[in-house]
Amino acid sequence: MGGVAILSRDIVEAYQRDGAVCVRGLFSPEQVAQARRAIDAVLATPSELSIVASRPEDPGRFVEDFCNWRRIPELEDFARRSPAAAAAGELMAATTVRLFHDHILVKEPGTHQRTPWHQDQPYYDVDGTQGCSMWLPVDPVSRASTLELVAGSHHGPWFLPRTFLDGKAKWFPEGTLAELPDIDAAREAFPILGWELEPGDAVFFHFLTLHAAAGVDGPHRRRVLSLRFLGDDMVHAPRPWRTSPPFPGLEAELPAGAPMNHPLFPMLWRA
Numbered sequence: 001m002g003g004v005a006i007l008s009r010d011i012v013e014a015y016q017r018d019g020a021v022c023v024r025g026l027f028s029p030e031q032v033a034q035a036r037r038a039i040d041a042v043l044a045t046p047s048e049l050s051i052v053a054s055r056p057e058d059p060g061r062f063v064e065d066f067c068n069w070r071r072i073p074e075l076e077d078f079a080r081r082s083p084a085a086a087a088a089g090e091l092m093a094a095t096t097v098r099l100f101h102d103h104i105l106v107k108e109p110g111t112h113q114r115t116p117w118h119q120d121q122p123y124y125d126v127d128g129t130q131g132c133s134m135w136l137p138v139d140p141v142s143r144a145s146t147l148e149l150v151a152g153s154h155h156g157p158w159f160l161p162r163t164f165l166d167g168k169a170k171w172f173p174e175g176t177l178a179e180l181p182d183i184d185a186a187r188e189a190f191p192i193l194g195w196e197l198e199p200g201d202a203v204f205f206h207f208l209t210l211h212a213a214a215g216v217d218g219p220h221r222r223r224v225l226s227l228r229f230l231g232d233d234m235v236h237a238p239r240p241w242r243t244s245p246p247f248p249g250l251e252a253e254l255p256a257g258a259p260m261n262h263p264l265f266p267m268l269w270r271a
Contacts, residue, residue: 003086005090006026006083006086006087006090007023007087007090007091011023011091012090012091012093015091015204015206016091016093017151017152018149018151018152018154018191018193019149019151019152019153019154019155019205019206019208019209020149020151020154020193020203020204020205020206020209020211021091021203021204021205022195022197022201022202022203023087023201023202023203023204024200024201025200025201026083026084026087026200026201026202027082027083027084027136027199027200027202028200029199029200031078031082031200032136032138032199032200034074034077034078034082035078035082035136035138035225036138036223037074038072038074038075038078038225039104039106039138039223039224039225040223041072041074041075042065042068042072042075042104043063043065043104043106046063046065047065047066047067047068047071049065049066049067049245049246050063050064050065050066051063051064051065053113053115053164053165054107054111054112054113055113055165058111058112058113059110059111059112060107060108060109060110060111060112060113060215060216061106061107061108061111062105062106062107062108062111062113062115062215063104063105063106063108064103064104064105064106065103065104066101066102066103066104066244066245067101067102067245068102068104069099069101069102075102075225078225079099079102079227079268080266080268084134084136084202084227084229085097085099085227085229085268085269086269087134087202087204088132088134088204088227088229088231088269089229089231089269089271091132091204092130092131092132092229092231093130093231094130094231094232094271095232095270095271096231096232096267096269096270096271097229097230097231097267097268097269097270098229098230098234098260098265098266098267098268099227099228099229099230099265099266099268100124100126100131100228100229100230100234100260100265101227101228101245102225102226102227102228103225103226103227103228103245104223104224104225104226105222105223105224105226106221106222106223106224107145107215107216107221107222108216108221109216109218109219109220109221110215110216110217110218110219111215111216111222112215113215114212114213114214114215115164115211115212115213115214116162116164116212117150117180117183117184117210117211117212118159118161118162118164118180118210118211118212119153119158119159119161119207119208119209119210119211120133120207120208120228121158121207121208122158122159122160122161122171122172122177123161123171123243123244124207124237124243124244125236125237125238125239125243125247125250126207126230126234126235126236126237126260127234127235127237128230128231128233128234128235129231129233130230130231130232130233130234131206131207131208131228131229131230131231131234132204132205132206132207132228132229132231133204133205133206133207133226133227133228133229134202134203134204134226134227134228134229135147135202135203135204135205135224135226136202136224136225136226136227137197137199137201137222137223137224138199138223138224138225139199139220139221139222139223140197140198140199140220141196141197141222142196142217142220143194143195143196144214144217145213145214145215145216145217145220145222146194146195146196146197146213146214147194147203147211147212147213148192148193148194148211148212148213149192149193149194149203149205149209149210149211150183150190150191150192150193150209150210150211151191151192151193152191153208153209153210154205154206154207154208154209155208156208157177157178158177158178158208159177159178159179159180159210160172160174160176160177160178160179160180161177162180170241170242171239171241171243171244180210183210183212207228229268230260230265234259234260235256235257235258235259235260236250236251236254236255236256236257236258236259236260237256237257238250238251238255238256247264250262250264
């Protein structure tokens with residue numbers, strides 16, 4: 001754990017300023033192949049948390065699955081041995097990095113379903129400022145189909161989380177958080193970031209950074225492994241509703257405000 005820095009100062013400063021960066025060529029071809037095998041293993045044996053996030057009439061299919069590292073050995077090995085956690089630690093200026101959870105996102109060819117604009121942290125059961133997501137595609141991603149992010153939005157406010165397909169407030173009650181602005185109706189008014197990506201490139205972004213993604217065009221497939229990381233100041237924040245992903249029974253073991261020191265969230269890196 002720890003050792004020589006793997007990211008440039010410019011990349012770290014860009015993350016702190018914008019809440020999102022693209023790190024080119026961070027993963028070797030062998031590591032990308034391992035991530036691809038892990039994704040395919042999850043698809044072959046979906047967990048109970050697997051969901052289809054596209055409509056039945058969509059000509060493609062958008063599948064998500066969560067929290068599979070304990071049953072998919074290659075996924076756990078990737079999280080522990082790849083440079084992902086070290087990169088997250090440097091970006092967050094953290095001294096420790098824990099795995100929060102893994103998230104598989106696969107859009108099959110021709111999927112129309114967009115991933116709407118949202119922040120991640122309001123869906124979670126954690127509080128703090130050092131939360132970082134990695135978005136690693138194992139297939140080439142065009143600029144039209146890539147992850148888009150609003151620079152600087154990690155400074156807040158929190159926006160009301162809603163379900164992706166029907167826009168329901170299943171988490172925080174209506175009116176308790178700010179309403180998300182209509183970013184797509186006035187894209188020129190927002191500093192939107194997005195990159196064409198090749199396997200080996202990855203996007204890292206803060207849990208509060210607004211982000212979205214289009215469907216996938218033509219015959220192309222978009223398989224993504226996302227790992228979510230917790231830095232030094234992240235603590236448990238039990239919610240009176242089912243979070244996404246859920247960690248049932250965790251409040252009995254970690255009280256509100258407790259550090260995330262639990263076997264569900266293994267330590268991956270130390271400075």
